[in-house]
Amino acid sequence: MKKSVLMALISCVGISMSAPLLAQSGDAERGQSISGVCMACHGPDGNSFNPEWPSLAGQSAQYTYQQLLDYKEGRRKDPLMTDQAKPLSDQDMRDLAAFYATQIPTPGMGMDPALLDLGRQVYLGGNSATGLTACSACHGPNGAGDRAAVYPAVGSQHAMYNIAQLEHYRDGTRITDTRNIMPGIAQKMSDEEIRAVAEYMAHILPRFPN
Ligand code: HEC
């Protein structure tokens, strides 16, 4: 008797532990079918044509879903994106995120190729003088990120967008990072290092499923 109660308890725990994982999976095909409204800014395949609008192709679904939720619930604010996220249901966000994760990234737009060498140095090696960690430690040597750890892909992203994000982490206006990793990193960076590393990230491929 006691044993069967215990078994029932164990199976309940098993179910409740697997439920959140199941709920995270999205339907990429449905995501594509509702992505028409996103296309104007993020491109039909998640590669955007405007350097101020981020590409989403090849990004981890978990990260994309989290960002959509952050816009919808007001933790991340943007005059263009907030209104886009508001009407989305939880399933819409999961499906859109699953769709963009399957798309192939194309090279991002840079701004100043003269900064590439400094950018490569910072991205792969950090800066020992200021204690800046190498970006590649989390975002991967080719910018693919780390899906298991939910470190986003940054390779082949437009430089102008990434400069804005690093500035937002540095001045505290982007508060989406619940682990509080990026604000401390950005605070150690000079304006030149930010521009340089963004230039480098725009040029590295693949920004790919890993
Ligand atoms: C009118 C242009 C526009 C439309 C339409 C639009 N977006 Fe965006 N999106 C933006 C801009 C601009 C940003 C960057 C905002 C910022 O700096 O936070 C952005 C950011 C994002 C991000 C964050 C990317 C990252 O790397 O952190 C995601 C995810 C996203 N959009 C998904 C979508 C989806 C899904 C749709 C369709 C439902 C959509 N967007 C429609 C302009 C748009």
Ligand code: HEC
């Ligand atoms: C210890 C791990 C770690 C290191 C090291 C790290 N990052 Fe990040 N980075 C993250 C995480 C986690 C996020 C997502 C935070 C969030 O949800 O806002 C992120 C987000 C970003 C974003 C925003 C991406 C987007 O699509 O909006 C950029 C840009 C970025 N990092 C650049 C860098 C650069 C440049 C460096 C090196 C100077 C660096 N990161 C080092 C963990 C790291």
